[in-house]
Each structure stands twice: as structure tokens, then as C-alpha cells.
Amino acid sequence: MAEERRQKQCSVILPTESMKAMAESVGVGQLQEESCVAISEEVSYRIKEIAQDALKFMHHGKRRKLTTSDIDNALKLKNVEPLYGFQSQEFIPFRFASGGGRELHFYEEREVDLSDIINTPLPRVPLDVSLKAPKEQQKAESTEPLKVAKPGQEEEAAIQGKSQGATAADGKGKEKGLIRLKPRSTHELSVEQQLYYKEITEACVGSCEAKRAEALQSIATDPGLYQMLPRFSTFISEGVRVNVVQNNLALLIYLMRMVKALMDNPTLYLEKYLHELIPAVVTCIVSKQLCLRPDVDNHWALRDFAARLMAQSCKTFSTTTNNIQSRITKTFTKSWLDDKTQWTTRYGCIAGLAELGPDVIKTLILPRLTVEGARIKAVMEGPVVSNIDKIGADHVQSLLLKHCASVIAKIRPQPDNVEQYRTDYGYLGPMLCSHVMKARTQAALQAQQVNRTTLTITQPRPTLSVSQSGLSGSTGPRTPSIIKVPSSLTLMSPRPGTPSQPSPPATKYIVMATSAGTATTQQVITLSSSQSASPVTSTVPSATSTLQPLVKLESGSGPGLTGSRPLQKYIVVSLPSSASSSLEPKSSVIPTSISSTSLEAGMKMERSESPGASTQSPH
């Protein structure tokens, strides 16, 4: 390669045409070919010589670009008058033209009207040289990835930039940024926003449950919270940090509910704040101790709830670039596999993994069942160590049974043999077997398995009444009290436009249509107004475990959505944009009224449908 290049260097000389053109331009016509060759060789040589000298000036000027002034200096060095008028800002001021069999590079000279120059306003004076050093001298770590500037966080960055200082490179960039860019807007909060923020945060962690519900409702629905998002996210992450240390379970739960509400708000983009929120949530899942009295307090519910939040954010925000899901999975798995991990953390890890879906259960949890079973056995049947361990093991056991049963039910062929289960899954085998059998029967009964144990709906405000058209045949509205469903849980008739009471704006409903043989889909229906809402807005393929909130299924026979299929069931899920699924500390009551009605419906449905549907859709 070098050889080729050198040969090229050797032979490059200016074409004789250029010589001719130049001669013509100064009035010498009819230059002989030989003289042209001689001149061009000479000129080429001199140009190369000057270029080499000019390079010297470039090197000493500590630049990478050769400038016209370098050439001037090189000419001066040779006692030649420099070329004036080539101080062009453009890199190469030459234009290329071809035509008439000639190819030329030329310097474009425009005719300039003097009056234009005189009349144009003076250009802005260029900025003067200035010297900058980072305020605090920090070591620039080349390995440290450059921080991505977060648009919503500028005000923080600006504040922190001063107090903490950034890396040298980073800090420099900032200072330079100030020169080139216009100053960044500092998202100052208005007085109203400040008041609002204060009210909301106080209500969220205050003692009044009603106020809290209102505040959460506001966070989940208000469209104008974007400017406050950085503050909320800092509030939450700081709050979790403090309250984990103080073992304040109640406050942690309140904060998680805030996270939930933020995630529910469709106008907010949490991607930029996940770096604060995810650590907070994960802390609530796996922390060793979350409450003052681990033997009495129900911190398990918080772990479950946070795990679901985590799963939801994984589904929503995980991309190939941030890899949230795989990173979270790795974190959970790593601490689960550690022998020294306490039962509380162990529970959190398993819950976190289990919520990520049946695939994760299948690949990560099922293979560990034997080991985990042995560990549980050691605690349950071994010498009494401590009550706390026992409780922990107990919870882990039921958690595993709960999550694994449904998955095993799907992947394992019948019949369920207890002995077989014991050999496959060890200590947990027999229990699993019974759970699986139960799951199978249940699945046979219904497509939907509502076994969220920890949720209570405490929303006191009835927002919707329910009409059940298919099931009871009565189309009249019922008050929530009749079916004893907390208000936010709303059962919708598949026919649109039937709610008898206006719903709050932008409440989301997901209508799940499940039919035999087809994959489940979710249909998100936004009812903007009660009368003229068109139900179908979007169809989101989704795994079913995202839908933690309450679910109601109905036999669909209405004309609106059923389409051609006469026997299709609809699961109406209310996505709790109005803080529907709220978490009550120390309570694990299941709203039985729903399940009773829904189960009936489900049973009816399943009987009429093919039984295969039950294994297809583990709702």
C-alpha cells in the first residue's frame, strides 16, 4: 500500500492544461507543449516544497488543519510575497468545473457591490478567548461512560454541576455547551406547581387515606405533571432510601403506590427517570427488612406489589438498548442463587422473577424447585431455628406453589402422579402436585384465575355502575353496592355506550377477548365520554400476567364487539388509571364477590367452549 502511494506521490504533477489556462489568463497565448511540461514540473515541485514548509507551521501551530496562513508563512520563509485575499472560512475555497474537455479547479471570485458591504450591519464581534477550568478538579476517567444529558433534569444537572462537579471532560463539555448553545431553560416551577407538589406529596405520605386516594388519582390522571416528574422521582427515590433504613413499611407502600400512579399516567414518560425509580422499586422487593416486626407485619404484600410494578415497567420500558428486563432478571437470579440470602430477600427475588411471566418461571424458577424445596424442608422440618425463618420459608413455599402450579399445569402432561412429582421437584413435589391438579380443575372451570391475594380495593368513590348484560340478562344499571364491588372495579357490558354514569375522562379499559385457539389480545378502550365512546382503539398483544388488577369476564353476546363469533368471552379489565388497585397495608382480603359472579360466568363459558381454551389462556 505504501508503495503504491509513494509511486503516486512521485508522479503527481499539475496537468499542462492548467498551465495553458493560466498562461492565457495573463495574456500569454500559444504556449508550446514543451514549455508547458517544463513549467508544470517546476511549479509542481515548488508547490510541493511550499506545502512541506507549510506543514511545519501547521505542526507548530498545534493544529490538524493546514490553513491559508500556514502557506503564507511558508512563502514568507522563502522570501516570497504571500498570497493575499485567501483568508477564506471555507475549507477549500476552490470550485471544480469541467467542460470543453478541460477540468479545472478555480477560485470563485464574485463581483462585490461596495454599497452592499457598506450597508450591511457589522457582524457580531466574535467571542474573546477565555480560559475555563472545572470548578472542582476531578480526575477524568476515560472508562466512565459519558452521561447522557436528560432533558427534564437540566435544572438538577446545573445545580449538581456546581456542587458536585462533573468529570473534567464532562464539565468541559458543559462549559463549551454554554458557548455554542443558547442557555438551557431552567424548568422553574410556578408557584401553583410548587403548591401542588407540596400538597400532593404531603397527601401521598400523609395519614388521611381519602386524601391519599385523591392525590394518587390526580397523579395518575393529570396531564400536566411532566415538569414535576423529576421532582417526584427524586422524592420517591429519596423517600425509599430513608424509609428502608427506618423500616417504615407504611411509607414504603405509599411511595410504591405513587410509583404505580405515575406509571399509570399516560401523559408521563418515565423512561428518563427509571434510573431513580427502578432502584427504589427493587429495594422494596428484595430488601432484607422492610418493617419493624418482620414476624407480624405483612411486608410480603409490599414485595408482591413492587414485584408487579417491576414486571410492568419491564414490559413497558425494556428495550434492546437499556436491557432493563435482562438486567433485573440477572440481579434477582444472582441474589436468589446466593446461599446466604435471607428468606425475605429470597421471597422478593422469586416474586420479582415470577411476575416477569411464565417463560421466566419456566426457565429460571422450575429448575431450582428441588434445591429450594430442600432448603424449605430444612427450615420447616429441621430443628426450630427462628420463627422468622419459618414464616419466610412458609411464604416462599406458597409463593412458589402459587406461581409454579399454573406453569407446570401448562407444560406437564397429565396425569399428575404424586411420586413422579416428588422425584421431579423434591420436597415441594407432592404439594405442587395437588396445586397443579387444583389449577387444572380450576382452569377447566374458568379461563381466568384470579389469585391475587393481596389486593383490596379501597376506593371509596363509586365512579361507575355496572351493567351486566350477558350474565344476568338484566340491562339495568346496578349500584356498586349490589354486587359488592369496590367502585373502581367496573364491569362493562361489551356494548359500548351503556354505562349509566359518566366515567372519569380517559379511563382505560382493557377488553380481553379470548377464544379458543387464538392468542390473547388486549383491546384498550378509552372511554372519553360515556355516551359516544367507540370502544376499539388499539389492540395490544400482551401476556396476561400484566393485568394484575381486577378482572371480570362476561359472556359476550352483544353485537358491538362479538363479531361473527357467537361464543366469545370478554374479559373486561379496568386498568387502574384512577388508582383502582390500591394497596392497603396489612390487609390481604380478596374481594370475593367478584370471583363468585365471574366464576359462574366463566364456568358457563368454558362449558360451552372447547376445553382446550383453558390451557391456552391461563387467565
Next chain:
Amino acid sequence: MAAVQGGLVDADEDKDIKTEASNDSWGNNNANDGRLLSPSPGSSASAGSNKSAAGASEEQQTLLAVLQFLRKNKLTESVEILRREAGLPEDSLEPKGAESSGAGSGGASGGVDLEGGDASSLLSRVTASSTAGAQAPTKGPIQSAAWLTDKLSHHSASCPTAKLTHSAGEDQPDVNVVLSAYSQQGDPALYEVYYSGLKRFIESVLDCHRAELSQVFYPLFVHMYLELVYNNHESEAKAFFEKFSGDQECYYEDDLRVLSSLTKKEHMRGNETLLDFRTSKFVLRISRDSYQLLKRHLQERQNNQIWNIIQEHLYIDIFDGMPRSKSQIDAMSGSLAGEAKREANKAKVYYGLLKEPEIELPLDDEDEEAENEEGKPKKKKPKKDSLGSKSKKQDPNAPSQNRIPLPELKDSDKLDKIMYMKEATKRIRLGPDNLPSICFYSFLNAYQGLTAVDFTDDSSLIAGGFADSTVRVWSVTPKKLRKVKSAADLNLIDKESDDVLERIMDEKTASESKILCGHSGPVYGISFSPDRNYLLSSSEDGTVRLWSLQTFTCLVGYKGHNYPVWDTQFSPHGYYFVSGGHDRVARLWATDHYQPLRMFSGHLADVTCTRFHPNSNYVATGSSDRTIRLWDVLNGNCVRIFTGHKGPIHALAFSPNGKFLASGATDGRVLLWDIGHGLMVGELKGHTDTIYSLRFSRDGEILASGSMDNTVRLWDATKAFDDLETDDFTAATGHIHLQDNSQELLLGTYMTKSTPVIHLHFTRRNLLLAAGAYNP
């Protein structure tokens, strides 16, 4: 600044005497040549008495001298007639003359190299064997003139009138003489045959010799090419170049590029690269075995063409022992004129540090209080001892305290020294586990115009030189820069008051930065005086300016360099400074003299950077001829030549103990040199672009290098120097064998976003400061 008593300059007569003395030391040869300088035929005849002309008949010499004279006066016809009558072979005149001139120059530089005699005797042997008759090296006017050029290029330090020798155009006659050595007629078609014949031979020899003999390729190639060009065989020259240029080592690419553009005899005039090649002999270091092999081969083949070139233009430094390996050769080669002769690095260098002047250290208030409680004498004594023991121990390698006269310390200097010591006690001990923090000063809106930066030793001021001819000074401490009041205002102040130094300052002029205007070209070098009262700047306009930082005005413009001055630096003790530029000469100045005290001449291309040794007795210069030279300030001699870089050298740094030198070049490598032994001791690879700044930490443990590639790299200097101090063999033979351990020595790489690092500075507490202009 106080004038130096009995200094280098005050004794102007001393200087003259010294010059003469050194002339004498060159021996008889020189004394004779000195008389030959007047180019008259008569004196050329007397050259026949040259002692090196062994066994030559006087007749023949006279004849030759006459022939030379006629030839010079373009009387070709008479030359022909005379020659035919005398029966001399056609080509006897030119080559022999050239050879003798080569021998003459070898003898001339004999003061420095002892090999000269050996070379000339070798030469006479070869001449005797190859051609009969006219063996006598003749001293004609041409030769003496040619020799003059050589002499000037080597020793113009002692004769200031020679400073323009190399400037093109003014020395046209000399160039002609120089070039005439190429006017040898041979069959141009055979050049390729000769060269490829030699190539085949070298490829067929034993492996151990091949690497050594391959060194011959490059200089041979260049000289053969130049001969072809000189004799107007343009197409042959081109063909020759194209055929063989690819074989040359890649680090000669830059030179080959210059060479490739040179295709006509006319071009050769005024081409500096060419002059370098001709005026200086390319130095090769070859083991005796390999050399014998080459010699035998050339004699067997009667390959006079190549043999002549080797004799005339190459200097072969023969050593006894094992031939060197390829990597060993590559490490040392790359310079414009081959390797340094071993003899060039044999002179004794006093690299030790000067004894620190004893200063009573007044303890600060806190200490004083503590002392009063504990009892004064107890604490003061040990402290004094620790200081004393450090300075009293005389380094055996240090020059004597008054080897060169140094300025007396003023009270303010003493105060500063005390500050320095106080700071030094708070210094952080650096090491591989304890790397320095780096603070980067970026110049914004410099529009590619920042060309030089310097920090004061106490890191309180920064100066920047810019392409727009300005020099700017910033204060980086809260203390603003203030001018001294005008003379009228100064009359008004109370001179008796205690704070008179404060009162003379004009508060109205306080600002964070000051602009110094005066140069008429880009400012390429900048240096603060150690006492922070002065600033030096060197510029493209050929001047070095001295600025006062009290009045912020220009005090002196030192003229002497007629071409751009690339670098300048104050001596660590103040008063003296050194500058180097495009005219290939480095000059030593004193601030109170408008003419240089010493001129260090010998580099074959621009002097790109200059550095004072910590003991002020030596000056190191780096050049675009890819060598580093160390000069003795006392007598102006070149005491070290370091070769090994493959590109122009842009950064130099002495280790704080004065033993080592680090150098950085455009090839992106840092080389480490042991000054005492004159050896390369390390190679640090990692940078991908020109290194513009090098700096050792205050204790010498860390070497920081800053480069155009936007990185600062830190190297473990302790480890780099520790490994080799045990090795005596290399010191004796001069053959280095470097292990490639750059990665182990690299302690850290720190990137900037888009800011080339052009200056580095360790504060007294070992915080690393870096500076550069942001390049959007």
C-alpha cells in the same frame, strides 16, 4: 534581573580564547586547513603538504591542483589537454577530490570523533587497492570550500558569522561545490543493476548480518537517486525511485516524499534536505564482521559505484562484537543522518543537580506557637538538619556550583524558595496506586489559534501564545493582574511605607487577564521566568521578546534568528534563556544582552523544541531532523546526540533528578534517555498523534504526556528507569535492547472531548494541570 558577575558574557575575550583552544584540540589537520581557507592556487599547492597524504608524489598533486583550478575557471579544454598529457584517468579528478574532501571533513570533526583517523586510513587503503595513481587526496580550492561548509555546519557555534550558511540563496557557491560531488559520470542504466545486485547479496547473507547490512540501503538509495538527478538522468531517476523506494523502511517515508518531488538538477539548489544529505555523512553502526562481508563483496564485484558512495557519503561506525538485531537497529535509526556516532555520546555530562542554596526556613505562625510551648531549640534543630543534609551532600555527578555563573538569589527569590519548600512538604506522593488528579484548563473561542501555553512554577499564572500574534496572561488565583503605576504617580507614593510594593500597583488596572501585543506573527514559544517577573515569547517574526509582568509591556526584542523561532525557555535559575528555530541553530541568551552568548549549531533541520537541564548547565534541543542534542552551555559543545525518533520532536522533559530525558515526537512515541550513559532506555507507545507536552511529576515518579490525540497519558517513570540501572553491558556497547512494556508502564489514559493537550504542568503539590484549546 541582576547582572551576572564574571559571567559568560562579561568575559568576551574568554570566549575567543576558548574557540581557539578548541580549534587547537582538533589537531594538526585543522590548523593546516585553517590556513587553506583562502582559495588561491598557491595555497592549494601548499595543501600538498597535508600530512594525511601518505606516499603521494608532489608532482602529481600539483598537477591535480592545477587541474582543479582550471576546471573551476571553466577552462575545460585545457583541463582535457593537461589530463591527457599526464595520462590521468578521466574520472580521477572529481571523485578523488570529493573523497579527499570527505576525509578532510572527517578529520575536521575529529575533535569530536576519534574514528576520523581510522576512516581516512581505511579510505587510503581502499583507494590504493582500487585505482592506481592519483591516490593522493588533494586539497584544491573546491575541497577547502567544501570543507568549509562542513566546518561551518559543525562548528558555527564558535563563529557567529556562519549563521546563515544554510539559508538558501545566499550560499549558492557553496551549494554548487557541495553538489559537484555528484557530478560523477557512470552509466545511469547500471545504477539499477548495482543496487539490485547489492540487494540480492544482502538478502543472501546470513540472517545475523542481513539486518545490519540492510541499513546501507536507504542512504545508498538516496545518494544514487541524487546522483542520477544531478546528472540529468531524469527518467532513470524516476524509474530507480519507483523500483526501490518501496523497499525502504517506513519511517523514512517523509524524506522519500521530499525526494520524490525532486526530479531536476535545478531543484537541488536550495533544497535543504538535499544539503543535509550531502553535508553530513550518514552514520551507520555496523559490526566488524558485517562490514568485512560487505567490503569483500563490493571489491570482488568491482562495484566501485556503490563503494564510492559508501566512502564519500557514509560514515560507518564499526564496532566489535555481535551484530545487532533488526529491532535494535530500528530502535536507534530513523534520524535524518543515521545514528549518532558512539563517540558523540562519550563526553562526560554533569547531570547532577546543583546544591540548593541554604535558606533559613522561618517557620510559620502555627509552628512557632507550637514551638514556644514545647521549647524552641528542640524542634528547630532537627528540621534544619533534615534540610541541610539534603543540600550539603554534593552529588558526584553535579557540576561545580560556579561552572556557569548564575544570578544571585534576591530576597524575593528566597521567599519563593521558602514557599516552595512549604508546599513541597504538603506534596502528595504519587505512584502507580496513587495517580495525580488532573485539572484541565481549556481555552475557549481560540479558533484554532492557540499555539503555546506555559504555567508559572507556582501555578498562579497561565500564559498563552496565539496565532494572531498576541500573548495573553491569565491569573488563575483570585489575585488579579495589576500594572505598576505610571512614573508620575509613583513619585507620589510614600517610599518609606512598609507596603510600598503594594502601593506601587495601580488598582484600576486590575483584571483577570492581560494581552501583550508586539509580535508580528504567530507566537510559537512562551516561557515564564522563575521569579514570575518576566515572560518570554518567540514568534514567527524571528524575534524573541521579553515582557515585564509588572508593567505588562515589552522590554526587549531579541533579534538573531532570521526565521521563525519555534521555542524558547528560561533557565531554571533565570537570567539565561535558550531559543531555537527554523534556522537550525539554538541560541543561548542572557536577558541583559541583545546578542546571543552561545550558538548551538549542528542540527540538520529546524530546532523545534528547547529545554534547560535542571542544573542550567546543559540545554537539550529537539529537531525535525529527528535527533535530540544536548549542549554544554559552558563551551557550546554538543555532548549528546540521541537518535531513534521517527518524526520531528516536539516535546522534551528532563526528570527532576536530572538523570533522564524524555522526548515526544510526531510519531506518537515517547522515548526515554539516560543522559549519563547516552543511551535510550525506554520507549512508551500509546499515543496516536503528535506529543506536544511531557512533564515529570515533582518527585519524578510519574511521566505525563499530552498529545494531539486528545489524551493525557500517565506513565510509571519509576518502573521505567528502575529496570535498567543494573545493566552495564548495554552501557559499554551502546546497544540497547528495549523490552516492549509500554502497556505495563501506562498507568492511565484520560480523554478530553475534543481538546488537544498542548501543555502539562505539575503543581508543587503534584496536581497535574493540563491546557489546550477546545476544538469544536
